[in-house]
Amino acid sequence: MAVERSIVHMDLDSFFISVERLMDSSLIGKPVIVGGTSDRGVVASCSYEARQFGVHSAMPSRMARQLCPHAIFVRGDMDQYSKYSNAVTDIIEQEAPIFEKASIDEHYLEITGMDKYIKHSMLWAHELREKIIHETGLPISFGLSENKTVSKIATGESKPNGEKQVPFGLEKTFLAPLSIRKIPGIGDKTNATLQKMGISKIETIQQMPILAMQKVLGENGGSIWRKANGIDTNPIEPYSEQKSMSKETTFDKDTTDFEMLKNVLVAMIDTLGFDLRKQKKVTGCITLKLKYSDFQTHTFQASIPYTASDDILLKKVTELFMKNYNRRVLIRLIGVKFSNLVSGFNQINLFDDTEEKINLYSALDKIRMRFGEQAIGRAVGLREDKDKKEEKK
Numbered sequence: 001m002a003v004e005r006s007i008v009h010m011d012l013d014s015f016f017i018s019v020e021r022l023m024d025s026s027l028i029g030k031p032v033i034v035g036g037t038s039d040r041g042v043v044a045s046c047s048y049e050a051r052q053f054g055v056h057s058a059m060p061s062r063m064a065r066q067l068c069p070h071a072i073f074v075r076g077d078m079d080q081y082s083k084y085s086n087a088v089t090d091i092i093e094q095e096a097p098i099f100e101k102a103s104i105d106e107h108y109l110e111i112t113g114m115d116k117y118i119k120h121s122m123l124w125a126h127e128l129r130e131k132i133i134h135e136t137g138l139p140i141s142f143g144l145s146e147n148k149t150v151s152k153i154a155t156g157e158s159k160p161n162g163e164k165q166v167p168f169g170l171e172k173t174f175l176a177p178l179s180i181r182k183i184p185g186i187g188d189k190t191n192a193t194l195q196k197m198g199i200s201k202i203e204t205i206q207q208m209p210i211l212a213m214q215k216v217l218g219e220n221g222g223s224i225w226r227k228a229n230g231i232d233t234n235p236i237e238p239y240s241e242q243k244s245m246s247k248e249t250t251f252d253k254d255t256t257d258f259e260m261l262k263n264v265l266v267a268m269i270d271t272l273g274f275d276l277r278k279q280k281k282v283t284g285c286i287t288l289k290l291k292y293s294d295f296q297t298h299t300f301q302a303s304i305p306y307t308a309s310d311d312i313l314l315k316k317v318t319e320l321f322m323k324n325y326n327r328r329v330l331i332r333l334i335g336v337k338f339s340n341l342v343s344g345f346n347q348i349n350l351f352d353d354t355e356e357k358i359n360l361y362s363a364l365d366k367i368r369m370r371f372g373e374q375a376i377g378r379a380v381g382l383r384e385d386k387d388k389k390e391e392k393k
């Protein structure tokens with residue numbers, strides 16, 4: 001028999017808003033919207049008070065203003081959000097042996113088998129939640145169950161500022177009365193397809209054979225059916241092993257050609273930034289690697305506010321390069337690495353960017369997905385060096 005797992009999903013409540021309220025207490029209790037403040041901006045996050053007026057994230061700011069004219073608009077501050085996000089991660093790291101940072105405001109904690117060493121899992125998670133609230137001032141909710149999907153949905157049901165356990169064996173019963181929208185991964189399109197078939201409650205999916213769902217939605221249908229039935233065997237991806245992505249270029253002929261090196265960096269950021277957005281992730285750490293002709297290797301690392309924006313990434317890597325490339329020694333290899341990857345591109349890039357810029361990113365990325373990565377380059381990145389080998393790890 002498989003071991004019964006215990007998985008906690010912790011999610012900060014309207015995270016950006018909560019951080020804004022820590023910095024400015026006059027925002028407490030009011031409808032607050034973090035997002036693009038221009039008319040062409042987009043809502044990145046909104047308080048529960050604003051949600052009551054129908055405002056939701058990813059909505060154009062001008063529409064939010066119509067729905068809730070007295071809402072207070074705040075321009076997002078990624079530096080602060082990243083700082084608080086990392087403070088929460090640090091507390092979790094002290095307490096939980098295995099955890100995954102799923103996004104800037106979400107963690108999964110594996111506490112399977114810990115019952116032997118700790119008190120009851122629910123009490124343990126409760127105390128951790130209290131500690132996070134006490135030390136950071138941020139409201140947070142959690143769900144506890146046998147798997148990631150059920151725990152995530154339980155967190156959603158416990159919000160705001162709550163906690164909920166779904167006992168082993170009662171997963172289907174817990175899910176049955178909920179709307180299909182509560183299943184992670186069901187977006188507008190899938191929801192519309194299912195609603196057209198008269199499916200609005202998870203219970204209905206539970207009563208269908210998996211084949212019927214697969215027939216309508218393909219492989220995704222199978223995945224939705226399993227989630228609806230409380231089945232999820234996905235493991236926790238430990239934070240320490242969470243993926244990074246990197247790219248390196250070795251030159252056949254060592255070089256000090258400053259402009260060329262900068263162009264190579266631009267091209268690398270272009271490719272890596274695209275990969276990052278394709279995976280709907282953001283990075284919190286960037287590393288520049290330089291190997292000189294004497295085979296000495298130096299790496300320079302900088303923690304950065306979570307981002308997937310080429311502009312910010314390029315600025316950071318250029319800064320690292322300008323600051324550290326002071327040796328007049330020939331360069332043999334140059335590399336860039338993004339680490340501390342977490343989900344959340346769609347949420348995070350919203351408040352700096354206007355709709356046009358977001359649409360531009362997705363339009364450029366779509367073209368690349370269709371025609372391959374070489375289809376687009378920045379003007380400055382277009383120069384392809386003939387004697388350059390690229391290795392992608």
Ligand SMILES: [Mg+2]
Pocket residue numbers: 011012013014015105106
């Ligand atoms: Mg959250």
